[in-house]
Amino acid sequence: MNVGFALVLLWSLPITNVLAELPQPQNLTLLTLNTQYVLTWDWDQTTTGNAVTFTAEYMAKMKKKKNWSRVCERTTHTRCDLTGSDLHYLGMYVLRVRASADGVNSHWVYKDFCPDIDASLGPPSRVELAPVKNLLDVTISDPLTSTQGSMKEHVPFLDYRILYWSRSDDPQGLKPKVVDSSNNLVTLPELEAWTWYCVMIQSRYDYYNKTSSYTEPQCRQTEGDTPYWQIFLYFLVSMMLCFLLVLLPSYAFFRFYRVLKNTFYPSIQLPAHIQEYLCDSSPGSDMPRLLTADSEAELCCDKLTICPEVLLLDIHVPPPLTAPPSELEQDSGRHIRQDSGDSGIYSTEGGSAQQGRSGGEPIRRDQEVDSWQTLEQVKMEAMGRESADERDLDEGVVDVCV
Amino acid sequence: MALQTITWMSAFLCLAQVSSMPMPCHLQGQLVRITHNLLRDMGGHFPLECLQENVFMAFPATASSGASQLSSSGATAIYETLKNIDTLFGADDLPTKWDQQKLENFQNIVYRQIEESKCMMVSVDTSDYLFRAEGLKTYFGNIAAVLKEKNFSYCAWEVVRKELLYTLQFILEHNSDSLLWANRT
Numbered sequence: 363m364n365v366g367f368a369l370v371l372l373w374s375l376p377i378t379n380v381l382a383e384l385p386q387p388q389n390l391t392l393l394t395l396n397t398q399y400v401l402t403w404d405w406d407q408t409t410t411g412n413a414v415t416f417t418a419e420y421m422a423k424m425k426k427k428k429n430w431s432r433v434c435e436r437t438t439h440t441r442c443d444l445t446g447s448d449l450h451y452l453g454m455y456v457l458r459v460r461a462s463a464d465g466v467n468s469h470w471v472y473k474d475f476c477p478d479i480d481a482s483l484g485p486p487s488r489v490e491l492a493p494v495k496n497l498l499d500v501t502i503s504d505p506l507t508s509t510q511g512s513m514k515e516h517v518p519f520l521d522y523r524i525l526y527w528s529r530s531d532d533p534q535g536l537k538p539k540v541v542d543s544s545n546n547l548v549t550l551p552e553l554e555a556w557t558w559y560c561v562m563i564q565s566r567y568d569y570y571n572k573t574s575s576y577t578e579p580q581c582r583q584t585e586g587d588t589p590y591w592q593i594f595l596y597f598l599v600s601m602m603l604c605f606l607l608v609l610l611p612s613y614a615f616f617r618f619y620r621v622l623k624n625t626f627y628p629s630i631q632l633p634a635h636i637q638e639y640l641c642d643s644s645p646g647s648d649m650p651r652l653l654t655a656d657s658e659a660e661l662c663c664d665k666l667t668i669c670p671e672v673l674l675l676d677i678h679v680p681p682p683l684t685a686p687p688s689e690l691e692q693d694s695g696r697h698i699r700q701d702s703g704d705s706g707i708y709s710t711e712g713g714s715a716q717q718g719r720s721g722g723e724p725i726r727r728d729q730e731v732d733s734w735q736t737l738e739q740v741k742m743e744a745m746g747r748e749s750a751d752e753r754d755l756d757e758g759v760v761d762v763c764v
Numbered sequence: 765m766a767l768q769t770i771t772w773m774s775a776f777l778c779l780a781q782v783s784s785m786p787m788p789c790h791l792q793g794q795l796v797r798i799t800h801n802l803l804r805d806m807g808g809h810f811p812l813e814c815l816q817e818n819v820f821m822a823f824p825a826t827a828s829s830g831a832s833q834l835s836s837s838g839a840t841a842i843y844e845t846l847k848n849i850d851t852l853f854g855a856d857d858l859p860t861k862w863d864q865q866k867l868e869n870f871q872n873i874v875y876r877q878i879e880e881s882k883c884m885m886v887s888v889d890t891s892d893y894l895f896r897a898e899g900l901k902t903y904f905g906n907i908a909a910v911l912k913e914k915n916f917s918y919c920a921w922e923v924v925r926k927e928l929l930y931t932l933q934f935i936l937e938h939n940s941d942s943l944l945w946a947n948r949t
Contacts, residue, residue: 452798453872519946569946
């Protein structure tokens with residue numbers, strides 16, 4: 363009976379074991395990048411159709427007292443993110459995962475993990491190229507931790523490998539040149555001027571042979587000395603500009619200075635009275651005007667004839683005794699005198715005298731008489747008097763009308 | 765047969781010393797430095813109230829001196845030191861006044877170094893090793909005795925911490941040739 367009981371127990375145990383046993387998660391792997399750690403595992407869904415959950419824990423390996431810290435509790439995913447668990451980069455940890463379904467747990471699956479040894483390194487977070495004459499300056503930003511710090515705080519001896527090639531010579535980048543450096547600023551040497559170069563960078567941790575992937579190729583053209591034609595062109599342009607903006611206006615100013623000055627600032631000013639006359643345009647003033655408003659109206663005037671006035675001489679008439687002979691003498695004397703004297707006058711006078719005027723007749727004011735004749739007669743008489751008598755004659759007041 | 769073994773061993777030793785390739789079986793200088801820094805930072809300065817409890821302990825300088833470049837004996841001495849520190853800090857009641865996170869990291873890194881450098885014990889010059897190991901054993905025995913005597917008090921731990929800081933400092937200053945330091949290009 364005891365044997366039978368024992369046999370039953372023996373049989374039941376494996377059965378209960380088979381029922382209670384849940385398969386373990388398989389292939390525990392860590393996907394890492396810098397300080398991001400994700401634990402993943404494989405799970406065969408076909409074995410148990412029910413909802414299966416997983417639990418993941420970690421612990422520092424040196425701990426004597428098994429004090430596990432739970433990271434993922436009953437998750438349905440087959441992965442667990444350990445980034446937030448604050449694992450020390452240099453520390454050594456043990457991770458473990460088990461599956462649970464219907465209150466039944468699988469066995470734990472363990473994995474050792476030391477980030478310093480196992481975690482993979484990321485490429486530089488940023489690469490900048492700057493041309494410096496005919497060289498290229500490469501500025502490398504460190505790969506970043508999950509808290510956006512530099513990976514160099516965990517990996518002090520982080521190195522960079524820089525591959526560079528000329529885009530024209532080697533478009534695919536099959537034979538690049540290599541520069542290793544631990545600095546964040548590297549100058550690529552011995553480059554040609556005015557050439558396109560492409561650069562790829564990888565971060566490395568040599569002690570544990572950790573290498574990251576390469577960054578995307580970045581290309582930049584080097585510069586060089588300014589070509590001579592460019593210098594000449596800039597010189598020409600600046601010279602033309604200077605000419606247009608400075609010389610031409612200066613020349614124009616000096617050339618037309620006098621004209622401009624005389625136009626706008628004349629040295630000779632109009633007299634003040636004329637100026638105010640020109641400027642004064644009020645209709646009520648009584649200044650005489652050159653031009654009035656109605657100067658275009660026709661002016662009608664009376665006919666005016668201008669004639670000389672007949673003279674009325676105020677001559678002292680001598681006594682009658684002497685008068686006639688003197689008159690005769692005057693005539694002859696006149697004639698004679700005329701011959702000797704004013705021959706010019708005589709020529710005309712003689713004619714006029716012969717024509718029929720006798721001396722001694724008073725001169726009449728006559729509008730119709732020829733003015734020239736009358737004037738000459740007066741003169742003759744005056745001259746005859748003088749020659750005959752040396753008497754004082756009052757000077758005749760000759761009225762001549764003009 | 766014995767001659768052959770010795771020849772191979774010496775050849776291997778020569779190779780280990782001449783080769784400049786980083787081999788995983790070396791103690792990293794950087795890790796020792798970080799260990800020292802963590803121990804220094806987990807607490808403050810030596811507390812004044814513990815001054816009268818200060819005990820002088822003779823450090824066996826001969827244990828780790830006279831080591832040539834990448835010499836195995838110097839490195840094993842350091843390895844032994846780390847092992848002893850690990851044992852010492854494996855005790856249960858460590859002071860709670862210390863920064864627990866830093867303390868944990870300290871223990872973690874010490875343990876890691878021991879794990880990584882276990883291979884060092886393979887190629888060891890036995891006579892020299894025994895001599896050095898003996899000195900270290902005495903020294904750490906003294907420390908453990910002091911701890912026990914003072915009943916694992918806070919001041920006792922502070923004394924121990926002070927001593928270990930001095931030890932690590934000594935190693936970094938005088939034995940840095942035995943450690944592997946990464947070259948900066």
